[in-house]
Amino acid sequence: MNYTDKELCRVRTITTFLVLGKERDSWRDDIETAAYFCSQLAARFLENAYLVQSIRIVTNPFGEYLDTSSLESAKADLDYISGLLKALDLQGLRIRFAIGEARNSEEVALLPELILAHGDLCNACVNVGLDEHGVLDNEMLQRATAAVFEIGRITPGGEGNFNFTVNFNCEPLIPYFPASYHGSSLGNCFVIGLETPDLLVNVLQDYNEKNPRSSHNELFKDYAAVMTSALQYHVSSVVSIIENWPTAHGFSFAGIDSSAAPSKDCSSIVDVYKLMGVDYFGASGTVEASALLTRVFKAITGVPLVGFSGLMLAVTEDTGLAEATRRREFDIRSLLTYSAVCGIGLDTVPIPGASSPEKVTALMRDTGTMAFRLNKPLTVRLFPVPGVAAGESTSFESSDLCNCTVLDVP
Numbered sequence: 195m196n197y198t199d200k201e202l203c204r205v206r207t208i209t210t211f212l213v214l215g216k217e218r219d220s221w222r223d224d225i226e227t228a229a230y231f232c233s234q235l236a237a238r239f240l241e242n243a244y245l246v247q248s249i250r251i252v253t254n255p256f257g258e259y260l261d262t263s264s265l266e267s268a269k270a271d272l273d274y275i276s277g278l279l280k281a282l283d284l285q286g287l288r289i290r291f292a293i294g295e296a297r298n299s300e301e302v303a304l305l306p307e308l309i310l311a312h313g314d315l316c317n318a319c320v321n322v323g324l325d326e327h328g329v330l331d332n333e334m335l336q337r338a339t340a341a342v343f344e345i346g347r348i349t350p351g352g353e354g355n356f357n358f359t360v361n362f363n364c365e366p367l368i369p370y371f372p373a374s375y376h377g378s379s380l381g382n383c384f385v386i387g388l389e390t391p392d393l394l395v396n397v398l399q400d401y402n403e404k405n406p407r408s409s410h411n412e413l414f415k416d417y418a419a420v421m422t423s424a425l426q427y428h429v430s431s432v433v434s435i436i437e438n439w440p441t442a443h444g445f446s447f448a449g450i451d452s453s454a455a456p457s458k459d460c461s462s463i464v465d466v467y468k469l470m471g472v473d474y475f476g477a478s479g480t481v482e483a484s485a486l487l488t489r490v491f492k493a494i495t496g497v498p499l500v501g502f503s504g505l506m507l508a509v510t511e512d513t514g515l516a517e518a519t520r521r522r523e524f525d526i527r528s529l530l531t532y533s534a535v536c537g538i539g540l541d542t543v544p545i546p547g548a549s550s551p552e553k554v555t556a557l558m559r560d561t562g563t564m565a566f567r568l569n570k571p572l573t574v575r576l577f578p579v580p581g582v583a584a585g586e587s588t589s590f591e592s593s594d595l596c597n598c599t600v601l602d603v604p
Contacts, residue, residue: 197397197424200243205432206389206455207290208232208239209250209369210445211376214259218274221259225251225278231384231443233284235436242435247389247457248288251279252374256293256318257301268304269311276315292317295361295375299337306344309354317372319573321361322562330562332555335360339555346547346578353592356542359575360558362565368501369451373538373573383448385500386432390425390454391461397424398469410471414486417470421490425452433497449498452491453506453538458596462514463507475515476524485535502571505536509543509598510577510590516598520587526557526601533564539572544588544600547580553603554578 195202210228214221232249239246253259261267272293279291293316296302308316320341322334338360346352359372368374369387397420405416429450436447456463464475466487472479487505494503507529509515518524526543533539539561545554558574565572579588584602588595 195396197393197400198427200428200431202390202393202396203244203428204389204460205236205239205244205246205386206457207248207250207369207387208235208246208384209252209374209387210382210384211252211367211380211448212382213254213376213378216259218271221275222278225275226282227444228382229279229282229284229289231445233287234441235384235439236287238435238439238441239432242431244432244435246287248290249284250290250292250369250371250374252292252376253294254376254378255295255297257297258378260293262301262304265304265307268308272308272312272316276312279315290317290371291315292371292374294318296320299334302334302337302341305341305358306348306354309345309357310348313354313357317357317374319359319361319373319375321364321375322558324566330559332559335555335558335562336551339551339558342554342576343551343578346580351588351590352547352577352579353590353595355575355577356592356594359573362539362562362572363569364571364573365500367448368571370453370455370501372575381446382444383446385448385451386436387451387453387455387501388428388432389457389460390428391456391463391466393424393428394421394454394466395461395469397421398466402469413471418486418490418493421487422493425490426494429494430496449500450494451501452494452499452503453501454487454491456506456508456512456515458511458513458594462512463505464512464514464518474521474523475518476528480528481532481535484532484537488536502538504538506541507532507537508541510588510595511542513596516596519599519601522599525604527604530560530564533561533572534568537572539565540574540576542575542577542595544577544579544582544598545603546583546600547578548583549578549603557603
């Protein structure tokens with residue numbers, strides 16, 4: 195298959211960033227406008243042979259528009275928004291909604307019950323920064339840890355943590371959930387996220403078939419070149435579709451997240467590593483290959499790169515990574531190591547439900563320290579699985595998640 199074939203590159207998400215105010219009467223028009231804008235753009239992409247998998251709406255911090263004076267009032271407002279979203283006719287497109295960031299411990303404490311009630315229509319994050327001494331806000335991390343364990347306790351199978359993450363050094367306009375958040379000063383805009391593992395596998399297979407094995411350095415130089423060229427082709431094509439779209443709208447184009455988003459329905463990123471000569475994900479050479487892939491995603495030109503624009507290693511969203519946990523080919527320490535040269539941190543990592551909260555908070559501090567020390571965006575999205583110990587298997591029911599082996603918290 196030629197790398198220009200658009201079946202190799204799906205539009206994972208059209209993500210709109212929307213500013214909502216306190217006036218509930220305005221929410222219907224604002225949300226419908228965003229949703230139908232996404233739907234029209236999705237149709238435009240389909241006309242040009244690009245399949246759109248989901249449309250997403252991200253808001254400013256939910257404390258700016260939901261009534262957070264009590265859990266009941268916040269739930270009532272979110273019930274209203276959920277009703278609006280479910281009433282939309284989007285021609286079969288999946289819609290997801292993020293309520294933005296929680297800005298204080300009181301708002302974090304609301305999230306478990308809100309996520310229990312609304313799941314994928316209530317994605318949220320908390321951004322944890324450094325204090326005046328350059329030390330991470332440990333009190334906020336403890337609050338976030340408590341929320342992670344409460345979500346794990348009250349949602350079926352602990353799967354509600356799919357909708358909550360802790361962000362470190364993350365800017366607004368990430369198109370992928372639940373790290374997405376928006377700032378009121380940025381206005382209404384949109385970002386495109388792509389799913390490209392099939393593309394990367396295709397170009398590497400084609401290169402290896404047509405070229406004899408040469409020196410390691412020559413191989414890696416060529417791997418970077420062919421993957422960058424293929425990804426650039428589709429990014430440029432997507433940008434051209436947007437720039438030539440005549441429909442008037444109130445959303446400005448903010449850029450593309452060039453990450454190769456994982457999915458159960460496409461090739462595994464593990465296949466990419468193997469095609470680059472790494473015996474298995476976690477073997478010696480994994481760090482070097484991870485750094486090369488990151489360089490590819492950062493090399494895209496002609497469009498603002500926003501969000502992560504890097505290598506995503508989402509353990510329970512990638513069939514190859516999930517299977518690798520069963521063979522004990524990597525652990526949490528390995529994922530932290532790889533985050534130094536790539537990645538989004540510890541993403542969708544299942545841990546024992548009986549894990550120590552103190553250890554989890556320390557793990558978050560380690561991740562956050564790396565994020566700020568290396569000046570890169572990293573996140574922590576852990577799944578404490580009730581009643582399951584390290585080395586045992588998950589039994590997730592969500593169609594978004596792969597079952598895998600639960601990893602121990604070091």
